[in-house]
Amino acid sequence: MDHEMPRLMDGSTPVAARGALSNRAGRYEGHARDTVFEGAVPTTVRDETVRKVISTNRSPDLGFDRSVNPYRGCEHGCIYCYARPTHAWLGLSPGLDFETKLIARPNAPEALAAELGARGYVPKTMALGTNTDPYQPIEAKRRIMRGLLEVLRDHAHPTAITTKGTLVERDIDILSEMGPELCRVGLSVTTLDDALARKLEPRVPVPSRRLKAIERLASAGVTVRVMVSPTIPGLTDHEVEAILHAARDAGAQAASMIPLRLPLEVAPLFEEWLATHVPDRARKVLNRVREFHGGKLYDGGFGHRMRGRGVHADLLQRRFDRACASLGLAYRLPLLRCDLFHVPARAGDQLALL
Numbered sequence: 049m050d051h052e053m054p055r056l057m058d059g060s061t062p063v064a065a066r067g068a069l070s071n072r073a074g075r076y077e078g079h080a081r082d083t084v085f086e087g088a089v090p091t092t093v094r095d096e097t098v099r100k101v102i103s104t105n106r107s108p109d110l111g112f113d114r115s116v117n118p119y120r121g122c123e124h125g126c127i128y129c130y131a132r133p134t135h136a137w138l139g140l141s142p143g144l145d146f147e148t149k150l151i152a153r154p155n156a157p158e159a160l161a162a163e164l165g166a167r168g169y170v171p172k173t174m175a176l177g178t179n180t181d182p183y184q185p186i187e188a189k190r191r192i193m194r195g196l197l198e199v200l201r202d203h204a205h206p207t208a209i210t211t212k213g214t215l216v217e218r219d220i221d222i223l224s225e226m227g228p229e230l231c232r233v234g235l236s237v238t239t240l241d242d243a244l245a246r247k248l249e250p251r252v253p254v255p256s257r258r259l260k261a262i263e264r265l266a267s268a269g270v271t272v273r274v275m276v277s278p279t280i281p282g283l284t285d286h287e288v289e290a291i292l293h294a295a296r297d298a299g300a301q302a303a304s305m306i307p308l309r310l311p312l313e314v315a316p317l318f319e320e321w322l323a324t325h326v327p328d329r330a331r332k333v334l335n336r337v338r339e340f341h342g343g344k345l346y347d348g349g350f351g352h353r354m355r356g357r358g359v360h361a362d363l364l365q366r367r368f369d370r371a372c373a374s375l376g377l378a379y380r381l382p383l384l385r386c387d388l389f390h391v392p393a394r395a396g397d398q399l400a401l402l
Contacts, residue, residue, distance in 0.1 A: 266299025
């Protein structure tokens, strides 16, 4: 087996333990970058104070209308991450900057409590981890996600978590206390090949470890959905049935799948990654992705951006549906309860008269 370090087109080697191979300028910057990195690139974190932390959306193909993200940027470094372009809003690169220059929101729990306590607030499921992973490595020290969960628990607020991080196990006490009526966790498994995962998702726990997290969450009574996302045509799509089977055996009750999405700066970053790590499959993968998006590398139109279009997209969806049916994995779960929501009493509040 060839263990030679992969080379970039200019002959240099990739940055150690990082997904992106370059730090190309974001779409709002006026000049291109020509940055050379030697060895490892350290992670830096700066704090951001927020007045409001709940983001809202009206996207018709999303299953939630509000979300909270405790961090900007993500150290997991998944090369395919659709959130990379958000770093361009900050004048930073969606490439290496996205995974090395992070922004934490330490007062997010307090801001969330204030918003939930506002007069007229109407609860609906709060999605956590919809942009960047709330259980990325820095959460072990910063504990912002745990603070958010404590607020949501105290308000009996319906909560849905999306993550690749096995640090979610740390919060099993809160998740099991909230129970299946108020909380569920979606855990992403992209491939069962630990070696491939190390290249695709360099700082994410390997898939075998994520399956163990599903088992531990399920054993504690937490409802778990396995997310076969993103499914990469020509690279990981052959694993769909095997991933679903392994997750069901670990205790997952539901499953979902989203084919690879390459919006904005993600496309050239992913092309660089393919050319470096799997050059023999690069053309096949990109051609198949184009087939999913009407000849383009990405089409963000509502209704098909999450499923793709065409013969291969339909075949993949049928395979997924058939596997879920045979394994007893649900696609839709019962709605989380909103009627339990309440604003807890604070010090100095007048108690209600009975």
